[in-house]
Amino acid sequence: MWCVSTPPSWHNRPAATMTPSAWCWNIEYMAATGREPPTSRFGERIMRHDDPKENQALLRETDSQRLFQLESMYASAPVGLCFIDLAFRYVTVNDAMAAILGIPPALMAGHEVGEFIPSFRPLVSEALAHAARRQVLPDREFSLDDRVYFIRIQPARDACGEVSGLSLAMIDLTTMKQMERALRESQEHYRNMVELNPQIPWTSDPDGRLTDVSSRFQRITGLPQQDVLGDRWVEAIHSEDRRRALESWENSLKTGLPLDMEVRFCHVERGWNWMRLRAAARYSPEGQIMRWYGTAEDIHERKLLELKLVKANRRLEIQAHTDALTRLPNRREFKKVLGHEFMRARRARAPLSLIMIDIDYFKAFNDHYGHPSGDACLRLVARTLRRALKRSTDVVTRFGGEEFAAILPDTDPGGAQVVARQLMEAVRALGIRHQGSEFGSVTISLGTATYCPAGSEDEIEQADILNAADEALYLAKNHGRNQVTMMAVTPRLSPR
Numbered sequence: 001m002w003c004v005s006t007p008p009s010w011h012n013r014p015a016a017t018m019t020p021s022a023w024c025w026n027i028e029y030m031a032a033t034g035r036e037p038p039t040s041r042f043g044e045r046i047m048r049h050d051d052p053k054e055n056q057a058l059l060r061e062t063d064s065q066r067l068f069q070l071e072s073m074y075a076s077a078p079v080g081l082c083f084i085d086l087a088f089r090y091v092t093v094n095d096a097m098a099a100i101l102g103i104p105p106a107l108m109a110g111h112e113v114g115e116f117i118p119s120f121r122p123l124v125s126e127a128l129a130h131a132a133r134r135q136v137l138p139d140r141e142f143s144l145d146d147r148v149y150f151i152r153i154q155p156a157r158d159a160c161g162e163v164s165g166l167s168l169a170m171i172d173l174t175t176m177k178q179m180e181r182a183l184r185e186s187q188e189h190y191r192n193m194v195e196l197n198p199q200i201p202w203t204s205d206p207d208g209r210l211t212d213v214s215s216r217f218q219r220i221t222g223l224p225q226q227d228v229l230g231d232r233w234v235e236a237i238h239s240e241d242r243r244r245a246l247e248s249w250e251n252s253l254k255t256g257l258p259l260d261m262e263v264r265f266c267h268v269e270r271g272w273n274w275m276r277l278r279a280a281a282r283y284s285p286e287g288q289i290m291r292w293y294g295t296a297e298d299i300h301e302r303k304l305l306e307l308k309l310v311k312a313n314r315r316l317e318i319q320a321h322t323d324a325l326t327r328l329p330n331r332r333e334f335k336k337v338l339g340h341e342f343m344r345a346r347r348a349r350a351p352l353s354l355i356m357i358d359i360d361y362f363k364a365f366n367d368h369y370g371h372p373s374g375d376a377c378l379r380l381v382a383r384t385l386r387r388a389l390k391r392s393t394d395v396v397t398r399f400g401g402e403e404f405a406a407i408l409p410d411t412d413p414g415g416a417q418v419v420a421r422q423l424m425e426a427v428r429a430l431g432i433r434h435q436g437s438e439f440g441s442v443t444i445s446l447g448t449a450t451y452c453p454a455g456s457e458d459e460i461e462q463a464d465i466l467n468a469a470d471e472a473l474y475l476a477k478n479h480g481r482n483q484v485t486m487m488a489v490t491p492r493l494s495p496r
């Protein structure tokens with residue numbers, strides 16, 4: 001039944017490495033099995049070729065004993081095995097094969113393979129044709145009912161090398177296939193979830209080098225994966241955001257804290273696209289960062305709206321304390337600044353001066369030149385007053401109508417007089433024609449008041465400074481306009 005032939009490698013094995021008994025035993029083994037003796041630890045008992053005693057004992061086993069051993073191995077193999085003769089008949093069938101085919105082995109012996117499984121016949125016929133050409137039929141998968149099997153058919157040859165039949169082995173792959181399918185479905189499911197998710201997943205190594213990113217990133221940036229992996233993703237970030245992005249990322253890498261940043265990446269259509277990058281570290285049981293798992297989210301539309309809102313808020317904030325016509329701080333801001341400077345002056349015991357300014361005969365200007373010209377005049381005077389103040393701490397505000405107020409911190413009465421005259425000269429120097437004025441051009445009247453803190457017994461209030469400056473302005477108007485008048489600050493003057 002078995003083909004007795006020794007592989008060339010065994011003929012060529014140097015005799016010095018083996019005892020004669022081991023050599024004989026090996027030949028015996030091959031004669032019985034058609035295979036080289038095993039060389040693994042599993043086969044240690046029979047591969048100790050140079051242990052004459054043991055080999056002698058093995059050789060003393062009779063052919064029938066060995067046949068019995070082989071038959072029991074064959075019968076209880078977990079793989080379906082059968083031998084088929086040249087007339088396509090089952091010669092022997094093991095239990096596993098009988099279980100696969102669902103027919104008791106005794107009923108199968110002598111029957112033609114096609115009787116039980118018609119699709120076996122063409123397979124056997126093909127295997128025999130291959131064997132005749134000294135070829136082996138390639139292993140294949142074979143479906144039977146609703147199960148899938150791995151099938152291997154090998155020719156058996158007699159002592160003359162002629163094909164005497166076929167040995168057929170079958171392994172049930174159904175469970176493995178089901179597991180494979182389940183795994184594939186689960187991967188597919190995961191991929192679909194990822195594809196539908198607005199977040200684009202990515203991973204990086206512990207040093208922050210990108211190791212993987214979803215193909216959807218390419219759809220947004222237009223960059224193929226190899227152009228963003230490693231450190232190359234940095235080049236895809238807008239140059240204005242790059243430094244900030246690297247600082248955030250380096251901080252996360254150093255501290256292990258999650259990453260959360262918004263940066264502009266290049267975009268295939270609109271040039272740049274706002275994206276939110278988030279990542280968290282995965283740690284080993286030893287507490288080392290093994291990998292970073294991250295997402296990139298397209299937040300372009302939201303970010304644009306957000307930026308618009310920030311701009312609008314900033315504009316509103318500016319509008320809230322700026323006069324729309326002259327762009328000077330408005331009266332509300334004047335009160336805020338005066339309050340702040342008053343407290344500071346009191347704390348520092350430093351003088352604080354206030355100049356109230358009013359354009360002369362402005363009603364006549366409006367009446368003669370029209371309201372738009374009056375507006376233009378107000379704008380010009382405002383700009384001139386602002387430019388005429390030299391110290392960065394000095395502030396000129398529009399108090400209302402054609403009235404302005406300048407707050408001069410750390411300025412004594414003398415200093416306030418000097419500044420007031422400079423303002424008066426600067427406006428006069430503009431030479432804006434004013435036919436309704438006795439001076440022929442636009443002029444201003446100014447009243448100054450200075451608060452000089454006197455210590456804890458100081459009874460001066462913030463309103464007292466304003467009242468004094470206002471009183472001074474009133475005097476300047478009464479004394480003929482186009483001049484500066486000073487008034488001392490006293491407590492509780494009559495309210496304005």
Ligand SMILES: Nc1nc2c(ncn2[C@@H]2O[C@H](COP(=O)(O)OP(=O)(O)OP(=O)(O)O)[C@@H](O)[C@H]2O)c(=O)[nH]1
Binds near residue numbers: 325362366370374375
């Ligand atoms: N064009 C323009 N005129 C304004 C604005 N605010 C106030 N005025 C005008 O300024 C004028 C102020 O007139 P008055 O308070 O009588 O003062 P005046 O004519 O300057 O007289 P004196 O202050 O006594 O020299 C009024 O006609 C207001 O309508 C403004 O924003 N634009």
